[in-house]
Amino acid sequence: MKKFDLVVIGGGAGGMTTAAGAASLGAKVALIEKRDELGGDCLHYGCVPSKALIEAANDAAKARKAQTFGLTSTGTVDLEKINQRVKKAVAHIQEHDSKERFTDLGVDVFHGAASFVDKHHVQVDDKQLYGNKIVVAVGSRANIAPIEGLEDTGYLSNETVFDLTELPERMVFIGGGLVGLEIAQAFARLGTAVTVLEGGPAVLGKEDRDIQAKAVELLEKELTIVVNAQIIRCARSAGGRRVDYTIDGQEYSEEADQIFVSTGRKPNTENLDLERAGVKMDERGFIRVDDTLRTAQPHIFAVGDVNGSYPFTHVAGMEGKLVVQNALFHLKRKISYDYVPWNTYITPEIFHFGPTQQEAAKTGDVFVYTAPLDEVDRFTADEAEEGLIKVVTNKKGEILGAHAIGKGAGDWMQVMVLAAEKNMKIGDLSQMLYPYPNHAAAIERVSNAYWRNKLFSGVVPKVTAKVIRWLP
Ligand SMILES: Cc1cc2nc3c(=O)[nH]c(=O)nc-3n(C[C@H](O)[C@H](O)[C@H](O)COP(=O)(O)OP(=O)(O)OC[C@H]3O[C@@H](n4cnc5c(N)ncnc54)[C@H](O)[C@@H]3O)c2cc1C
Numbered sequence: 001m002k003k004f005d006l007v008v009i010g011g012g013a014g015g016m017t018t019a020a021g022a023a024s025l026g027a028k029v030a031l032i033e034k035r036d037e038l039g040g041d042c043l044h045y046g047c048v049p050s051k052a053l054i055e056a057a058n059d060a061a062k063a064r065k066a067q068t069f070g071l072t073s074t075g076t077v078d079l080e081k082i083n084q085r086v087k088k089a090v091a092h093i094q095e096h097d098s099k100e101r102f103t104d105l106g107v108d109v110f111h112g113a114a115s116f117v118d119k120h121h122v123q124v125d126d127k128q129l130y131g132n133k134i135v136v137a138v139g140s141r142a143n144i145a146p147i148e149g150l151e152d153t154g155y156l157s158n159e160t161v162f163d164l165t166e167l168p169e170r171m172v173f174i175g176g177g178l179v180g181l182e183i184a185q186a187f188a189r190l191g192t193a194v195t196v197l198e199g200g201p202a203v204l205g206k207e208d209r210d211i212q213a214k215a216v217e218l219l220e221k222e223l224t225i226v227v228n229a230q231i232i233r234c235a236r237s238a239g240g241r242r243v244d245y246t247i248d249g250q251e252y253s254e255e256a257d258q259i260f261v262s263t264g265r266k267p268n269t270e271n272l273d274l275e276r277a278g279v280k281m282d283e284r285g286f287i288r289v290d291d292t293l294r295t296a297q298p299h300i301f302a303v304g305d306v307n308g309s310y311p312f313t314h315v316a317g318m319e320g321k322l323v324v325q326n327a328l329f330h331l332k333r334k335i336s337y338d339y340v341p342w343n344t345y346i347t348p349e350i351f352h353f354g355p356t357q358q359e360a361a362k363t364g365d366v367f368v369y370t371a372p373l374d375e376v377d378r379f380t381a382d383e384a385e386e387g388l389i390k391v392v393t394n395k396k397g398e399i400l401g402a403h404a405i406g407k408g409a410g411d412w413m414q415v416m417v418l419a420a421e422k423n424m425k426i427g428d429l430s431q432m433l434y435p436y437p438n439h440a441a442a443i444e445r446v447s448n449a450y451w452r453n454k455l456f457s458g459v460v461p462k463v464t465a466k467v468i469r470w471l472p
């Protein structure tokens, strides 16, 4: 039997970061992945294909609009070719996440579904591996809502949608979370008539209210969003497929060629035999961890989607890095989610960092600085003026939260994370130069609003006026 300092189960974002980090420090590491390729959901069925599809859809939407800005292009869509482009992006990144890269680092890579034999032994196919420490990084998958007739009617999920070869004329999306909205808008931009049926009272409910309102206003120009929709059944119909639902007891139906289901995620913990290792799960099957990411067994850790914290690739990576230190050096470093930003890749993008205005207001006095993007020259030049930026501070001007919706916001707002981590104040952000005319000047604009409030109202202008008159 092979013995390892660290056995990592799951070769996605969390598992790969952990395995690579531990091997680079000299640990003897096994990485077990049940699929043929490493990379996990993010690479194969999540972030990468969805972002490639979004980019292609935005190109199609631009091509269709071309005449309005003096170009000619039809914007005709060939979904098979578009999905080839998506697969090319996946294949390219796969090279970086290849088995060879990990074996070169000294990691022993095993393919097969792993399960626990006991607290230190893991079974993969006919092999048993011993792990002094073990990291569970098995991720999550689509949690398909139990809807009458859905299985027989047939549906798409994030695992099958990128194999479509024909663009559907009409699509219904059940579930308006991040997965649903990003892909729904991409199809709308490719030319599909899209309806999103969301069971809850709102979409993008975690966003700042002004950002959410702007996002919904813009999305509704391209697709239909129905909230409080209680799905009762799906069925085949003469026109293709049908979804029946109620709102406040009133029954409605939506016809579609394809139904896409994005009703949340569930952890991949069923077949791991975690109870043999004494690892505890919550009622939904997510692995319980403490703030050092240890499970009920101090030598077994859980990172990424499977621990139910923040289901993002960058969080899985952050957790993996912490676990390398805690597992190999017996440390008790605590995870902090204080500086976790996320982007919603609808168009225009949403950037989210820290508490929203509404959340921060519950904890004390807050100051809010906002600017609409139509006041920032580059957005005007790009004809992308829809959007806004909002920064929430305490009374000292320290950044609590930063939120934006606008073209490329997920990139140009990144500096806000650094500013908050380094305890910079909003005023500091107007002290750096912004090469004219970049999009990040939105941040300059909002930080200038801070100085305008501080300096140019109240007593300061009265004093400076006197000084100016007094000087020769
Ligand atoms: C459509 C979509 C778009 C997304 N877009 C983004 C985005 O833009 N940005 C972002 O930050 N996040 C995004 N996410 C979320 C992101 O994909 C996840 O948060 C991330 O993949 C979690 O990484 P992980 O390592 O925990 O799990 P995964 O990446 O899922 O990796 C888990 C791995 O474990 C393997 N495995 C499972 N069970 C076993 C077993 N018993 N034995 C061996 N191996 C096993 C799986 O095959 C898989 O390869 C998106 C998700 C979806 C669905």
Ligand SMILES: NC(=O)c1ccc[n+]([C@@H]2O[C@H](COP(=O)([O-])OP(=O)(O)OC[C@H]3O[C@@H](n4cnc5c(N)ncnc54)[C@H](O)[C@@H]3O)[C@@H](O)[C@H]2O)c1
Pocket (backbone or CB within 6 Å): 145, 174, 175, 176, 177, 178, 179, 180, 182, 197, 198, 199, 200, 229, 230, 231, 262, 263, 264, 265, 310, 311, 312, 342, 343, 344, 345
């Ligand atoms: N840009 C990104 O970083 C990105 C993109 C996609 C996904 N993700 C991650 O993946 C996670 C999962 O996303 P998701 O969209 O699958 O899940 P989610 O939990 O974010 O959204 C699921 C939605 O489906 C709705 N729903 C559930 N059951 C329903 C039903 N029967 N009928 C109608 N609506 C129903 C829920 O109310 C919810 O709004 C996200 O939380 C996010 O962290 C990130």
